[in-house]
Amino acid sequence: MIYLDNAACTRLDERVLEAMKPYFFDTYAVATSEFGYSMGIDAKEGLESSRESIASRLGASSEEIIFTSGDTESSNMALKGAAWALKEKKGRHIIVSKIEDFPVLNTAKALQKQGFEVTYLDVDAEGFVDLEGLKSAITKETALVSIQYANQEIGTAQDLKAISEICEEKDVLLHTDATHSFTRLPLNMKELPVDLVTLAAHTIHGPRGIGALYVRKDTPITKFMDGGFQEFNMRAGVENIPGAVGFATAVELVTEDETRQLEAMRDRVIERALSEISDVALNGSREKRLPQNANLTFHYVEGESVTLHMDMRGFAVSTGSACFSRSLEASHVIRGIGGDHERAHGSVRFTFGRYNRMEDADAAIDAMSEIVARLREISPLARK
Amino acid sequence: MKVEKKSEMRFPYSEKVLEHFRNPHNVGKIENPDGKGLEGSPACGDMVAVYIKVEPETKVIEDVKFESYGCASNIATGSVITDLARGKTLDEAKKITWKQASEELGGLPPIKAHCSVLAVEGLRAAIRDYEEKHGLVTEKETTTEEVIQQRLKHVMNPLTGLDVIRTNLILKTSVEAGVVRVVIDLPADHQFAPSIKEDIMEKLGSLWDVERVDVVFTA
Structure with a gap:
């Protein structure tokens, strides 16, 4: 199986597993204070050095990293936490982009039900948030803006610098979901005035079930899950120390060289698809996009048929077609960039990871040209 | 708990569906068809075209072809429904149901029903088209x-x-x-x-x- 759905989840790196193992079998105690027993102190050290390592990758300080169960929890914590903390002091208005991934989008919808007003910002045909639109959407009542760093489906990377400057100037908290961009695109908290950042391990060959929320010092956040006093009293529950160690190891293993290799595979898929197959359109920006993401619409064919044919040939890819989704709804991202049903219907996403080689990218496009030709043969829409 | 890993590939469809999906029958267009039906569902985006050739005396469907811009269940249903319709009279073919097609295919996932119903509707639309063109349709019915x-x-x-x-x-x-x-x-x-x-x-x-x-x- 040639796995090209690394945006959904990645294969765990053995080195990550090796780093985690001692925290399952040797140092399995909960993290205790410095007055606790030895195993608990060792466990605490494992947790804190992982925190330190992730913080340094971000140009953050350790206390600004809160471990969570993954990006869904991190984004819930950021949006609900900030909205609840500021609803009296600031107001009940939040702003998100239309093409956010579900953790942000559906948390915003949940807040709407609790009486918050939500603005869903439009994006242009490549998926970029309209900066003027953002400026004019911010009011005195706005508690939080949440705009993703890079898109999960079409790969478009926002101009986070410009967005953060607008929010800083207007004195509004900014959250960004960096699930797909962390370690692959530059992100330095010393340089960017972003207050909250969602991070996850499952997209970078780390374990699933672990993520983090970067919380800039003094950012008002109401604790949203009640329980113990772990994670600076911001996230209750027994710490997932093996997970944290795995996450930190996964972060350390991502290199610039590797990212450039993924980018080369991405470019190969985009360039070959556009030049060798007719009626193909790239979704998202050509220049400012995730290095590991290629998303293309193959007109006149349907995505679920494509993925099934790809599966039969040993490839795992994904599509924005309604037929593929659990809700039978076409991708909200493709519709968000002004695409119609047809654009979503034939969209196919290829996302690369550590265990892919250039041959995989080539083999995928070889298979795609064959499959697309075959499906167009039976399509009432295709030019023949 | 030990979860056994299945060695064969796992698809959400029956072998029969996959076979019709891989090698659909009666695919294509009929030039100058006697009846043509085009059904599309904006809800799922799929689209089906069905073409029929009808023997004018006996009203038997002599030839039937389909085209699909759809997912696997849509393609497979188009394939099986055209098999079923061939050689039947228009009145017989009208009575072919989605359920029959689904049974013929060894069952379809429930969530996929509406993509496959489209193929059945495409066939009925082609028959209706023939009937309308040949003056076989009576008065327009008031919507009640x-x-x-x-x-x-x-x-x-x-x-x-x-x-x-x-x-x-x-x-x-x-x-x-x-x-x-x-x-x-x-x-x-x-x-x-x-x-x-x-x-x-x-x-x-x-x-x-x-x-x-x-x-x-x-x-």
């Missing part, structure tokens, strides 16, 4: 509640794969002065609400004397 109920039987409830009437999803229907109102027993933010709504709008909006369709959710 019965007509609406009848049409709604072709809207699938994705939760079950059965239609919205049979699964009691429709609380109320009414028609007055060209305005149809349908009340659905689902909250408006239910995951399937938009696709059901679109499907209903499409099925009822095409009636000749209907000007507007209001789809109302309960919460």
Whole structure:
């Protein structure tokens, strides 16, 4: 199986597993204070050095990293936490982009039900948030803006610098979901005035079930899950120390060289698809996009048929077609960039990871040209 | 708990569906067909075209072909339904149901019902087209509640794969002065609400004397 759905989840790196193992079998105690027993102190050290390592990758300080169960929890914590903390002091208005991934989008919808007003910002045909639109959407009542760093489906990377400057100037908290961009695109908290950042391990060959929320010092956040006093009293529950160690190891293993290799595979898929197959359109920006993401619409064919044919040939890819989704709804991202049903219907996403080689990218496009030709043969829409 | 890893590939479809998907029968266009039906569902985006050649005396379907811009179940149903229709009279072919096609295919996932119903509707549309062209259709029928109920039987409830009437999803229907109102027993933010709504709008909006369709959710 040639796995090209690394945006959904990645294969765990053995080195990550090796780093985690001692925290399952040797140092399995909960993290205790410095007055606790030895195993608990060792466990605490494992947790804190992982925190330190992730913080340094971000140009953050350790206390600004809160471990969570993954990006869904991190984004819930950021949006609900900030909205609840500021609803009296600031107001009940939040702003998100239309093409956010579900953790942000559906948390915003949940807040709407609790009486918050939500603005869903439009994006242009490549998926970029309209900066003027953002400026004019911010009011005195706005508690939080949440705009993703890079898109999960079409790969478009926002101009986070410009967005953060607008929010800083207007004195509004900014959250960004960096699930797909962390370690692959530059992100330095010393340089960017972003207050909250969602991070996850499952997209970078780390374990699933672990993520983090970067919380800039003094950012008002109401604790949203009640329980113990772990994670600076911001996230209750027994710490997932093996997970944290795995996450930190996964972060350390991502290199610039590797990212450039993924980018080369991405470019190969985009360039070959556009030049060798007719009626193909790239979704998202050509220049400012995730290095590991290629998303293309193959007109006149349907995505679920494509993925099934790809599966039969040993490839795992994904599509924005309604037929593929659990809700039978076409991708909200493709519709968000002004695409119609047809654009979503034939969209196919290829996302690369550590265990892919250039041959995989080539083999995928070889298979795609064959499959697309075959499906167009039976399509009432295709030019023949 | 030990989870056994299955060695063979795992697909959500029966072997029969996969076979028809891989090598669909009766694919293509008939030049100068006697009847042509084009059915599309904006709810899922799929589209099917069916072409028939009819023997004028016996009204037997001599040749039938289809084209699909759709997912696997849509393609497989198109393949099997055209197999079933070939050699049948128009009246016989009209009676072919989605259920028959589905049984022939060894069952379809419930959530996929509405993509495959399209192929059945495509065949019926081709037959209707023939009948209209050959003066076999009588007066235009006024849209009544019965007509609406009848049409709604072709809207699938994705939760079950059965239609919205049979699964009691429709609380109320009414028609007055060209305005149809349908009340659905689902909250408006239910995951399937938009696709059901679109499907209903499409099925009822095409009636000749209907000007507007209001789809109302309960919460």
